[in-house]
Each structure stands twice: as structure tokens, then as C-alpha cells.
Amino acid sequence: MKIVRFGIGFLLAGALGHTASFAQPLPAVKQVSFKRDTINIKAYGAVADGVTLNTVAINKAIEACSKKGGGVVVVPNGFWLTGPVVLKSNVNLHLKTNAILQFTQDFNQYPLVKSNWEGLDQMRNQSPLSADGQQNIAVTGTGIIDGGGDAWRMVKRDKLTETQWKRLVASGGIVGEDGKNWYPTEKNLKGSKMKNPGEIKEGKTAEFYESIKDYLRPNLLVFIGCKKVLLEGVTFQNSPAWNLHPLLCEDLTVRNVYVKNPWYAQNGDGIDLESCKNVIIENSTFDVGDDGICIKSGRDEAGRKRGVPTENVIVRNCVVYHAHGGFVIGSEMSGGARNIYVSDCSFIGTDIGLRFKTTRGRGGVVEKIYCNNINMKDIPGEAILFDMYYAAQDPVPLAGEKRDAPKVQLLPVTEATPVFRDFHISNVVCDGASKAIFIRGLPEMNISDIYLSDVTVKAEKGIDIQEAKNIQLNNIQLKAAKTSPLIYISNGNKVNFTRIGYEKADVLMEVSGANSGNITVNGTDVNKAAKKLLAGAEVSEKAVQMP
Known part of the structure; x- marks a missing residue:
């Protein structure tokens, strides 16, 4: 078994299967450990009748357990109605099979508190389940935690x-x-x-x-500044806003959880890792109303001032069903993101598969992102998307909704200019998408250093690359319905295609933009296309080299 070294520890990579093919070392994550002492919430007066509000009883049990040095607080089989629950250090909140922890829909039970929402300090209703500055905490078991979100959402x-x-x-x-x-x-x-x-x-x-209190919807679970955290086995569902929101946490393990929201749930994200370090998300399932597994690090100036990236993250063996994106970075990524490893995941019916989004004003650097062995099916939007013009809209327009392309203009580079670079994506199969690959950078800050290899996509449209440089595509197999053109490039520089497979093409490649150049096509049968190249008048004759 191969041992991969990392500055913060070791990880046995042999158990990761294909993940071991990552060129970079993987992070180690410190794990929780609890005393065997157990406290049953019934000992503090909790009643499982679905009517009695058990807020005081549950929180007293947690407080007592923590003060004694920690252990396990047990939520037994039953229907337990409660208000906000606050987790304390060294406590494992454990839900037994057929235990439902139901958070009340009585808004008066949730006081307004200073919190954080979409990367900004905001007043919010207290989260149903929260922890602040705690260490060695867990939510485990086989029960269900329901946030009562239908009462809150438009x-x-x-x-x-x-x-x-x-x-x-x-x-x-x-x-x-x-x-x-x-x-x-x-x-x-x-x-x-x-x-x-x-x-x-x-x-x-x-x-x-x-x-406006009712508008300030809480996230279901918010852990802030916590170290050594475990979420395992539990179903987290029906969140008022985001479902799981670890913020500024370190050494977080999410394992075998089921995260569930109605598909129409406004802001119903699955998990949002914000400015977290050393994280594993594995063997989990997400079926939600917004992004599935999402990386964030603060918004605009506030995020840059915080300056804490999300880094050293492993996502593996996960399934995402309905979501705006299967695996997502952004758009609130102003503190940056780096050293992210995603492998052996399936996206079924997500609006977009791999979704990397930002916009002017965010700033921040997203780099050293590795995705390997990704399977997708029935993707309404793009299989793989990089977009620096995120407009805070659903990724797939609703029926009758008209959207105009953003106005392209060159602006000065400032600290508010975002950066996307150094992405490595390999071994991707997608059966059904609107577009196979979409890469759209800014004129003043091109998306750069994107390496795609061994990608097979069946889609309506092929590849669209705009305002990008050093884009390397190797062994890309396209089965596209619309092939005029199969590949479109606007202001792309140093774009290399090697072994592009396709059945047919009216136009293999269309190139526009005066900044397009150093575009090469190798190992590809270009003669299958009715027309190999359609170049705009502003494109240099030597901009594109193909057989």
C-alpha cells in the first residue's frame, strides 16, 4: 500500500483506488475520539411525542456531557421536536435508528444572532444545529435531522x-x-x-x-471555528437555507451522510465548505435544490479581508442527484481555494457536472484543483464549466426565460479580479449534456492552465473556449448533435488539442478574436469534417495549426 506524504501528516492512498493517480500528495485529517460515557436525552426530560418542545432537555444533556469531559448524547428511537441545539466540545450527538430530530417551525424559537451568509457578516435566525469554537465534536448515527425548511422558504x-x-x-x-x-x-x-x-x-x-426576521433564514447546521469534527451516517434534510455549513473549521470528516432537500428549495445547497482546512467528504449522497458539494471562502472585500482559503480537501465516492452543480467552487471564493482532490464521484441529473464559477469583484485565487474518475448522466447544462461571469441565476433557464450573453469589455486588473488556474481533470464520462465543455474567462484575466484528459461526452454541443490560455485537451471524445462548429474558440491562446475524437462535423473549429493564437490540433482526423476551420478576419493566418 502506497503512503502519500503531506506536510500535515500521512494518508494511505492504496485505499483510494484510482485516487492514487493524483500527482500531488493528499491531506491527512485528524479524527475525533470520545469517552464511552453515554447520556440519554430522556434522562433530562425529553419526550418523543412530536408535541413537547425538547430544546431545554437536549441542550442540558449536551452541556452536562461536555462538562464531565465528554461522551455520547443519545437521541433514541422516536419523534423529538426541538428548537435550536448547540453542540459542545467532546460531545458526540448520536441518533439511533428511527430517531427523528425535528426542528420546530415556530420562528419565535430562533433568536436573531450575528452570523454569516453567502460570505458576508449578517444577522440571521439562529441555526437549528450549531457550534462555535468547539473541538472534538460529532453528529453520528442512523437517524434523521429535519430542519423544517418548508416553513421558511419562498x-x-x-x-x-x-x-x-x-x-x-x-x-x-x-x-x-x-x-x-x-x-x-x-x-x-x-x-x-x-x-x-x-x-x-x-x-x-x-x-x-x-x-424582516422571517426572511433571514438559517442554515440547518452551522459549525464555526471548530476543530476535529465528524458528521457520519445521519440524514440531514429540509434545511431553511443551506444544509451543512462548516465555516473556518479544521479537520472535518463527512462520511456516509445523506443530504436531502426538495429540488425547488431556494438556496437549498447540500454542503458548503467555507474557509475550511483539512477535510474529507466521502461515501455520501446529495439530492438538493442548489449546489451539491460546494467550496467557498467568503465574498468580495469581506472574503479578501478574512483571507482564509478552503484548502486540503478530499471528496471521494460521492453521488449527487438533483443540484445546480455536482461539485462546485464559488461563486463566493474571495479568500481562495487550493489543493482540492475530487475522485470517484457520480452526478446524476445535476444541472451542471463540474461547476467552477466566479465574477468580477470577488478577487481570490482558485488553483491546484484535481478531479479524476467522474461519471455523469442526464446533465441539462454543461458537463464541465468554468465561468467568470457568474450572474447569480439558476444555471438552466426556465421555460420562456431569455438571457443575454454578458457584455465583454476589458477592465483594469485589481485585487477584486478573480483568478482561475491550474485545474487537472481526467477520466470523465458524461452520457447526455447540453454542452460538453465551457471555459469563459475575463479579457483582463484569462482562465489559464487547464488540463483535460480522457474525457468522453455525449452532448448537444461540443467545446466552447473564450478568453483562456494554456488549455490542454488530450483524448477528448465528443458525440455532439450540433457540429457547426464542434469546437468554438474566442481569444484563446496556447490551446492544444490532441486526439480529439468525433463522428462528424460541419465545421470542426471556429476561431475568432484578435488575441487568438498558438492553437494546435494533433493526432486528430480533421478530414472527417466538412470544413476544418472557420476563422474570423481578425485572426492571424498562423493562429491555428492543424493537419
Whole structure:
């Protein structure tokens, strides 16, 4: 068994299968350890009748366990209604089989607290399950944690059937003036009309935050600044906003969890790792309403000021069903991301497979990203996407929705200019996508150093590369329905294609942009195409070299 060395420890790579082919060393993650002492929440008065609010009993059990040096707090078989639960150091909150920890839909049980949302310091309702600055903590077992999210979320009409929409409206709440959105309360509707209403700013009063309280939806689980954390075996479902949100955590293991949200769940992400270090996510399943497995590190100036990247992360043997993206980085990545290893994952029906997104204003550097052995099926959008023009929209337009391409203009490079570079993606198979590969950088900051190899995609469209340099594609097999062109390049420099396989093409490659150059095609039967190259008038005659 091969031992891979890393600056923070060792990891036995032989157990990773194909992951051992990564050229870079993999991180080690310190694991939790608990005393065998156990406390049953019933000993503190908890009642499993689905009516009694067990907030005090559960938190007393956790507090007592932690003060005694730690151990296991057991949630036994039963239906346990509760308000917010706060985890303490050296405590393993363990849910037995058929235990449901149901967080109440009574908003009054969730006080407003200073927290963080989408990379900014904001007021939010207290998260159902939280920990702050704790060490050696865990949530384990085989039970279910339900965040009661349906009571909090607005819902878009276009995401429901007519029957579902009528049933939702009949349940109460408010339909917006345009008839396209349903809001659970007046406070939720009021907050939805504001930009970043929860952002903590001078002049905002407690009365103001209270007036939009219902809009300030909590994430289901928020662990902040915690070390040695384990999430294992549990089903986390129905979150008001994001499902799992570790922030500034170190040595985190997520194993064998099932993360579940309705597909229409607004901001219903699976897991968002934000400014975390030394992480393993493995053998887990995600089926959610927004991004599945997502890497973040703060937003814009606030994220750059924090300056803490998400780094040293392993994601392996995971399945993502519905999600906006299977594995995602961004868009709030202003503190950077690096040393991320993704392997042996399947994305089934995710809007986009591998999704890397940012926009001007973010800043931050995303680099040293490695993806290997990725299988995809029925992807409505792009199989592999890099986009520096993220516009905070669903990746796949709804029926009748019209979107214009962003205006391309050259702007000065500043600390707010994001950087995407040094990605290595190999051994990808996708059966069904709208577009195989999409790479779109900025004129002032091209996406660079992207290495794609051994990729097979069946899609409507082939490859689209814009404002990018040093893009290396080796053994890319394309089965595309639309082949005029099969490959499109705009202002791409040092783009190399080796062994591109395809059945047919009206136009193999179309090139535009005065900055396009050093484009080569090797080991490819270009004569199968009706037309090999279509070049714009501004493109140099020597810009493209092919047989």
C-alpha cells in the first residue's frame, strides 16, 4: 500500500483506488475520539411525542456531557421536536435508528444572532444545529435531522406543477404581485425586496431586523471555528437555507451522510465548505435544490479581508442527484481555494457536472484543483464549466426565460479580479449534456492552465473556449448533435488539442478574436469534417495549426 506524504501528516492512498493517480500528495485529517460515557436525552426530560418542545432537555444533556469531559448524547428511537441545539466540545450527538430530530417551525424559537451568509457578516435566525469554537465534536448515527425548511422558504411557481402550486397557495402565505413567487409570511416578502437586508451595517436597528426576521433564514447546521469534527451516517434534510455549513473549521470528516432537500428549495445547497482546512467528504449522497458539494471562502472585500482559503480537501465516492452543480467552487471564493482532490464521484441529473464559477469583484485565487474518475448522466447544462461571469441565476433557464450573453469589455486588473488556474481533470464520462465543455474567462484575466484528459461526452454541443490560455485537451471524445462548429474558440491562446475524437462535423473549429493564437490540433482526423476551420478576419493566418 502506497503512503502519500503531506506536510500535515500521512494518508494511505492504496485505499483510494484510482485516487492514487493524483500527482500531488493528499491531506491527512485528524479524527475525533470520545469517552464511552453515554447520556440519554430522556434522562433530562425529553419526550418523543412530536408535541413537547425538547430544546431545554437536549441542550442540558449536551452541556452536562461536555462538562464531565465528554461522551455520547443519545437521541433514541422516536419523534423529538426541538428548537435550536448547540453542540459542545467532546460531545458526540448520536441518533439511533428511527430517531427523528425535528426542528420546530415556530420562528419565535430562533433568536436573531450575528452570523454569516453567502460570505458576508449578517444577522440571521439562529441555526437549528450549531457550534462555535468547539473541538472534538460529532453528529453520528442512523437517524434523521429535519430542519423544517418548508416553513421558511419562498417558492418559485415555475418550479412546481399546477396542482402543487394551488396546494401551496391554499396553505396560506402570500403570492407576490407578479404571481410568480410564493412567500410564507409578510416579513419574508418584505425582506425579499431588499438587497442584503441582513447585512450588519451601522444604522440598522433591532427593530429593522425584526421587521424582516422571517426572511433571514438559517442554515440547518452551522459549525464555526471548530476543530476535529465528524458528521457520519445521519440524514440531514429540509434545511431553511443551506444544509451543512462548516465555516473556518479544521479537520472535518463527512462520511456516509445523506443530504436531502426538495429540488425547488431556494438556496437549498447540500454542503458548503467555507474557509475550511483539512477535510474529507466521502461515501455520501446529495439530492438538493442548489449546489451539491460546494467550496467557498467568503465574498468580495469581506472574503479578501478574512483571507482564509478552503484548502486540503478530499471528496471521494460521492453521488449527487438533483443540484445546480455536482461539485462546485464559488461563486463566493474571495479568500481562495487550493489543493482540492475530487475522485470517484457520480452526478446524476445535476444541472451542471463540474461547476467552477466566479465574477468580477470577488478577487481570490482558485488553483491546484484535481478531479479524476467522474461519471455523469442526464446533465441539462454543461458537463464541465468554468465561468467568470457568474450572474447569480439558476444555471438552466426556465421555460420562456431569455438571457443575454454578458457584455465583454476589458477592465483594469485589481485585487477584486478573480483568478482561475491550474485545474487537472481526467477520466470523465458524461452520457447526455447540453454542452460538453465551457471555459469563459475575463479579457483582463484569462482562465489559464487547464488540463483535460480522457474525457468522453455525449452532448448537444461540443467545446466552447473564450478568453483562456494554456488549455490542454488530450483524448477528448465528443458525440455532439450540433457540429457547426464542434469546437468554438474566442481569444484563446496556447490551446492544444490532441486526439480529439468525433463522428462528424460541419465545421470542426471556429476561431475568432484578435488575441487568438498558438492553437494546435494533433493526432486528430480533421478530414472527417466538412470544413476544418472557420476563422474570423481578425485572426492571424498562423493562429491555428492543424493537419
